[in-house]
Ligand SMILES: Nc1ncnc2c1ncn2[C@@H]1O[C@H](COP(=O)(O)OP(=O)(O)OP(=O)(O)O)[C@@H](O)[C@H]1O
């Protein structure tokens with residue numbers, strides 16, 4: 305099956321699980337023989353958009369540049385895994401429109417969970433008023449209205465969330481299902497079996 | 507600076523060239539060196555460490571190379587043999603790279619930004635994404651489908667590259683076997699030199715399968731000093747030795763030469779049909795005798811309590827796991843497993859009275875990890891010379907053929923690393939991946955089962 309390009313767009317507040325899920329999804333798609341590239345907020349902001357901050361204008365510009373890269377990759381048959389807080393609905397809608405093959409994954413966790421988890425220690429600082437423009441605390445997060453997938457990292461394991469995303473990607477035909485996933489056609493399999501038999505393995 | 511030097515100097519840091527010599531026994535290469543038949547290997551052995559290594563159980567290439575390339579045991583990479591079955595449906599399948607559940611050495615290197623070129627390693631079809639080139643090996647259906655990126659196919663075709671020798675031709679006659687393996691070796695070496703000189707890489711891995719093929723068809727003739735096939739065997743190894751010398755001569759000071767074999771070899775005394783034995787003991791019954799080959803494992807009668815997959819993998823028909831399984835988990839399962847293991851260790855060659863199996867491993871003695879459930883329940887480890895087969899039905903327990911005369915051994919694999927002194931400890935194929943990562947100064951992923959030998 306020819307690989308169909310797609311951008312899987314993970315949106316959600318810091319610590320909600322965007323990066324963790326993108327990393328696992330990358331592994332899984334590679335195993336299935338797909339071409340994958342990951343674009344992650346933490347990485348992109350050190351390079352492509354290192355000049356930008358966290359004002360609404362800068363956040364929009366961040367997403368605009370990333371959208372451009374994702375669009376190029378997607379139309380060339382790559383599975384792009386984009387993990388950005390991307391708090392503004394309008395920016396995500398533009399990304400969807402530009403890119404076309406777009407699967408939005410809303411990574412949710414309750415604020416309590418996020419504060420308790422505090423992977424990067426940022427919530428503690430934000431709640432103490434030490435970080436301006438911190439999404440969900442001192443800056444808005446606009447939840448998606450109709451994402452293709454919603455995961456709740458407060459109640460699901462990573463593998464459960466991953467399963468939901470993979471199922472949707474299979475359903476939409478971006479990822480081969482286990483049925484059309486077989487490595488050999490019937491004829492090839494017969495020939496391979498004959499080869500194994502010739503070497504005494506069957 | 508010449509064109510080639512320019513190309514080479516683009517890559518900074520340490521590099522490795524890895525030659526896989528499938529099934530070349532450590533003791534055999536040592537003998538060639540001692541007898542002056544492998545002058546290049548002899549010289550290189552003095553410049554580094556040439557050590558004996560243990561293979562996997564079972565010692566088939568798919569398991570051994572999967573272990574080599576992932577640095578984890580089969581319980582974690584999920585490759586247990588050339589053939590496997592879904593216990594719930596008894597559908598048999600050929601494990602491929604899609605079934606491999608662990609990251610490969612070349613994927614770890616790719617993630618670290620290294621460029622890799624990997625050619626012909628077993629169980630790398632269908633090709634998974636790497637930063638560089640990957641050409642699938644044994645059990646690729648065609649070259650066309652085995653190449654990543656697909657565009658590299660044209661180069662391989664222009665080199666006359668061949669995926670594998672035709673084993674049916676090789677079975678027809680010993681002369682044809684020799685012709686076949688030499689022709690494929692030509693293509694392989696030509697491609698190796700091309701990759702070495704023209705491609706950009708930090709890690710270049712070329713797997714020679716032809717050694718294993720030669721051994722399967724001609725090991726006995728070599729051991730018995732057959733007047734024509736004996737010399738033909740040594741001529742073939744002269745070409746291998748020459749290739750090692752050529753490769754070593756082409757490397758710069760930052761590039762380490764490594765070669766490895768995944769198991770040893772010996773002459774087959776007898777093929778042993780484990781399912782025949784299970785039938786004789788009353789543990790296995792077939793619906794039809796002889797069974798319909800097309801029906802595969804569905805020919806197993808539901809009253810059976812055990813069956814065997816190649817080579818020496820005994821599966822208990824556990825309730826809840828196996829299709830129509832009838833052995834209760836817990837005490838009944840354990841008692842049956844012990845009973846079969848004990849009986850296996852007493853099984854004798856009916857002709858010579860020699861014991862056939864040296865060990866009967868419970869799977870948890872060999873494997874651990876999330877895919878342990880896919881493993882057979884007992885892994886029977888034969889004495890060298892007894893070749894356990896998974897054929898579902900045979901009339902007799904043993905057979906001695908003249909087509910496939912060589913078989914694998916466990917304790918006689920080998921590892922060579924140039925320019926390094928490795929400790930003379932016991933180690934296994936598990937330790938190869940972390941050692942190569944170490945040579946390339948790339949951190950090993952957490953939790954590998956193997957350890958760097960450096
Ligand atoms: N179902 C789940 N999905 C994703 N992550 C989960 C899940 N359950 C628990 N976690 C844990 O939640 C944490 C999520 O952190 P992660 O770095 O992925 O967040 P993020 O959304 O990328 O945040 P940021 O925007 O700051 O980069 C990880 O430690 C992860 O192991």
Ligand SMILES: [Mg+2]
Pocket residue numbers: 322323324344345346387
């Ligand atoms: Mg993140």
